[in-house]
Amino acid sequence: MLDPKLIRNDPDMVITELARRGVTVDRARIDELETQRKAIQVTTQELQAQRNATSKAIGQAKAQGEDPQPILDQVGELGAQLDKAEQELDVVQSEISELYMGLPNILDASVPDGKTEEDNQELRTWGSPAEFDFEVQDHVDLGTALKGMDFEAATKLTGSRFAVLQGQIAKLQRALTQFMLDTHINDHGYTEVYVPFIVNQDSLYGTGQLPKFEEDLFKLETGQGFYLIPTAEVPVTNLLRDEIVDESLLPLKYVCHTPCFRSEAGSYGKDTRGLIRQHQFEKVELVQALLPEDSVAGHEQLTADAETILQKLKLPYRVITLCAGDTGFASTKTYDLEVWLPGQQAYREISSCSNFGDYQARRMKARYRPKGGKPSLLHTLNGSGLAVGRTLVAVLENYQQADGSVVIPEVLLPYMGGTEVIKTD
């Protein structure tokens, strides 16, 4: 969340900045709550101080063998007053906390203005869409014909927005995953982590999915407040929750492969065909925690790390800077990587790389200790490196041949056990 001190000391700035996102902040409400808080907090603390002093005096009197009764008589209604004050303070503070937790992050100055994805800015492109001298198929037709993709089976097993992969296409997805992990580990210096796919509420508050976006999540009904992870970002970033990391260990760079589970509430009718928008998909995620002064450069580097995967796969893509209105809740700035999909004749998102500044770190108390100094908040970054399911789509569509077969990209050959082309037998 935002720094409460910043909201208090410079509310106009916060309001102006958040207006860029189209978020209106109730200035009067903030003033009212803060004034209340201040008054109640002061009285509460005064009462507490009074109680502490009295109790101490009783202790001293007893220790010296005196009769503490006269002091005890003075206590009177102090306890009742204190209870009341403490309750009031509690109410105000939770109202403030609820209000502040609901405020998104302040955007980086370089984020372009705009309301919707229409206003996002293309930053650069890489490669160019291939020309096909035959009629291209989309991944669903290709995958189905190759007997590697079965959506009807998934519907039978579970319901819509799931897929069954089989044979060489299932293997291709695994190859992509391995290739991504190995590249980030060996070439980009990330540490691989394996984490739980189920997390508690605290973790989801930490990264910002809760309290505002619960409808996007799958919640378990065990009564423990457990949720399926919507992205590895949640468990991996929360490794740092309530931790103080020695400065010398920074930056921390993690890469993590997990399935991701999203309810996709509110996206009915969108991308209903194929693998693009599923309730369950594989993703290789990059997460970094670093010094505040390094986060801007780190964000560029992390984005480049993700781009490397597309370049090695020789998949044409472009990099988009999300505009103010389209940038995620907790992010200061986000780049989306969009890969070219011949089947759709469009660029589609395959990675989203964000700099969260200290927003997530403040929520989860993720700090570092400067040499000999006081702990202070880390900055966090993350990005997909890449969404595996969508990469599978991109490979199938970009590497398709006139006969419906699919050539394996060169960099994946070591992972495909001798298969060079996926075709029907």
Next chain:
RNA sequence: GGAGAGGUGGCAGAGCGGUUGAAUGCACUGGUCUUGAAAACCAGCAUAGGUUUAUCCCUAUCGUGGGUUCGAAUCCCACCCUCUCCGCCA
């Protein structure tokens, strides 16, 4: 699943109703000493909030949430977690 033990500062670990925000050790920071380093010695060193120009001062925090009490790290209740032994199990 059964039985037991325990959760305290960056770490280890005392404290088990009253000047205890918390002994001690390690780590860390500064200093003395040294050609330099090590060792030794001296000093400092939790986090968050309120007030303040600043120092000071005040408040909260000993797994979490309740309760008892003038007063709780210490007593009671519930929950969470960890460890040991037995059983079961991929």
